[in-house]
Amino acid sequence: MTDQVVKSLTDPSFLIALLVAIAVFATVFTVLPSLSGNPLKGRMKAVALERDELRAKQRMRLAAEADRRHKGLREQQSIGMRNIVERLDLRRALVDEATLNKLKIAGFRGQNPLTRFLFFRLVLPFVGLMLGILYIFVLGAFPDKPFLMKVFICIVLAYAGFYAPVLYVNNRATKRKQSIQAAWPDALDLLLICVESGMSVESALRKVADEIGAQSVDLAEEFVLTNAELSYLTERRQAYENLAGRTGLDSVKSITQALIQAERYGTPVAHALRVLAAESRDMRMNAAEKKAAALPPKLTVPMILFFLPVLFAVILGPAGMQISERGLMGDKQQSSSE
Known part of the structure; x- marks a missing residue:
């Protein structure tokens, strides 16, 4: 067997075939990476294409949003709202410089948003009052409450309806800022x-x-x-x-x-x-x-309420179990001795 292996290794045709196989393997190993291309360039190209696509989508979204807001600010005023606001002269009664500035900060510009703001401040108190009367006196809510308390709840709902547009504008202005x-x-x-x-x-x-x-x-x-x-x-x-x-x-x-x-x-x-x-x-x-x-003081109360009881249970639990087992063993020994 050894002689056959030595004879094969010394055979010129076998050596030539082995060298050819090694050369072919080295050639394939060298050429394949160049054929596959540079992975870094491909990755950078993919990232650049994705960035351009995202930028194009963002620009389209921004243009659509601006067009929507532009149309919303330029749309025709409702004749009924405008007539009510002008007849009752709500601008003189409810609008000041601070209100106009707050509307601008919230992104509402022009006369249409101001007209809607005044109209809703006029209508929502009556809506809140009617809902309160319907819920309390018609549907029979709060039956154990006195009559004056029910009336007070209706007045509070009307007051909330009067200030609901102001709260909405303030919230919108805060988020925008x-x-x-x-x-x-x-x-x-x-x-x-x-x-x-x-x-x-x-x-x-x-x-x-x-x-x-x-x-x-x-x-x-x-x-x-x-x-x-x-x-x-x-x-x-x-x-x-x-x-x-x-x-x-x-x-x-x-x-x-x-x-x-x-x-x-x-x-x-x-x-x-x-x-x-x-x-x-x-x-x-x-x-x-x-x-x-400011985060540690805010976490103090949740840690006291939720983390510390669990921590005490984990630490004191095994000790309590050992004490209870020893107590049971003592009771058993005492009963057996008796």
Whole structure:
């Protein structure tokens, strides 16, 4: 057997076939990766295509949202609502400068939202009162309560209906301000890059509006409106002041003041934007640190109510079981001795 193996290894034809097989294997092993292509390039290409697709979808969504809001703000007023509001002169009785500013901050601009706001403030108290009367006196709710208490509940429902539009507008304004505030530092960074690259303020606002829409549609809408106002208003200062008034944020107001000074005195905008962008990032970091610092006190009560009883049960459970077993063993020994 050994002689046959040695004879095969020394055979020239066998050695040639072995070398050819090794060469073919090395060639295939070398050529296959090049045929499959660079995986990194393929992956980067796939990521780039996916990013472009997501950006295109986001732009389509932003355009549809802006078109929907534009149509909602420009639609024809209801004749009945307008007549009721004008006949009762509700604007003089219920509208002041703070109410108008709150509506602007909430994203409601124009006369149509104001008319609806006043109409619902007039109608909802009667709706709440009728629902309270129907629920309490017709359906017989709260039978054990006295008559004055039932009347008081109906009055409270009417009062809640009167302030329901105000609460809705305040909630909408708060959410909109939070959305703008969250995306504002990134928008400032993008605006700074565009201005330093030589773009005008109008082009920079338009570019930032296209890019920031993925984070905040409200901020992108404000930039588009500001860009439009810069085009047709006689004073550019008014466009910047309108931006600050529609957002209601101090950080936006400081940026508008810097832009107004740059327009008036010809000072460079890039330096002011750089400083204000750094301040906005610091403010966002401070807000995050404040939330993180407030987390331990908020977790104290849940830990006391839910975690500590379980922890005490896990720690003291085995000891209690051992004590109970020893007590049973002692009782058995005492009964056996008796």
